[in-house]
Amino acid sequence: MVVNLHTRRFAVGETATGKLIDSLGGPGDRLWPRKWPPMRLELEVGATGGHGPVRYRVESYVPGRLLRCRFLRPRGFDGYHEFTALPGPDGTSELRHVVVVRLRRWALLTYPLFWRPAHDAALEDLLDRAERELTGTVARPARWSPYVRLLRALA
Template sequence: MVRNVHQREYPVPVAQVGALVARVAEPDSPVWPPGWPPMVLDRPLGVGAVGGHGPIRYRCTEWVPGRRAQFTLAPGSPIEGTHTFEVLDGPRPDSSILRHEIAGRLRGVGRILWPLAIRWLHDAVLEELFDRTAVSLGHPPVTPARRSAWVTLLRKLRSRRSNGALVDSAA
């Protein structure tokens, strides 16, 4: 079983963070980090929208505007389960928490790819997404996320795969 949670508090009302989350899959998303395969959906974010990022495919199975977007990973994915963005009330007045969770079971090659590559790439893109959200809200992080040497190497290998040098896999 995999349960991977990232969250960050922002000193702004829920509605502001929720409006940004609603734009996560737009072509010029203010929150999706540049340099990563973009999140692309076949229609505006809402139940039934199908898409993904890089080789990871999913369908939106729950959409509460401004609060929650849940995606169910496509059959055959290395993880059988969901990934969810949720905007929660923060602990202080006019604060909010952006939370992302992957919950599911590893399948097939996912048992190897998750601990070796997917988890590291996923964690890096999420922390960069949280940083971009902070910048978009006018509150840049004091210490921006930094990619580890392992993530940098994995991205280089993935880039080579994309150029035909290696077989594509989940990243």
């Protein structure tokens, strides 16, 4: 079982952070990083969408709070990914993204070689975008590793 977690805390309330989740995949998307294949998704339970070769179905959606999508592709990914806006202390909030997946067949090989490094880079870019949207700046921008730059060049 793989559990992959990315989080970032912001000095704004959870309502502002939740609005970023609510924009995901739509024409006014303020969350998905522009450096990656565009996200296309209707935010309603049962809708299908994705980005690049990744496809999923919306399993749960609580506006301003939670979006959970079940993987449809790539093959061998049995699980989900989820965005959550959580309240923090003193009026802060946290944006959390987690992947929980059981890998089967070829995914046991492709996840560590391709999917995990690409996913980690995309999620850190997404958190940078969230930080820029919410605060106007990014304190410590994410940097792609040489391996991620190679994967991107090959794609």
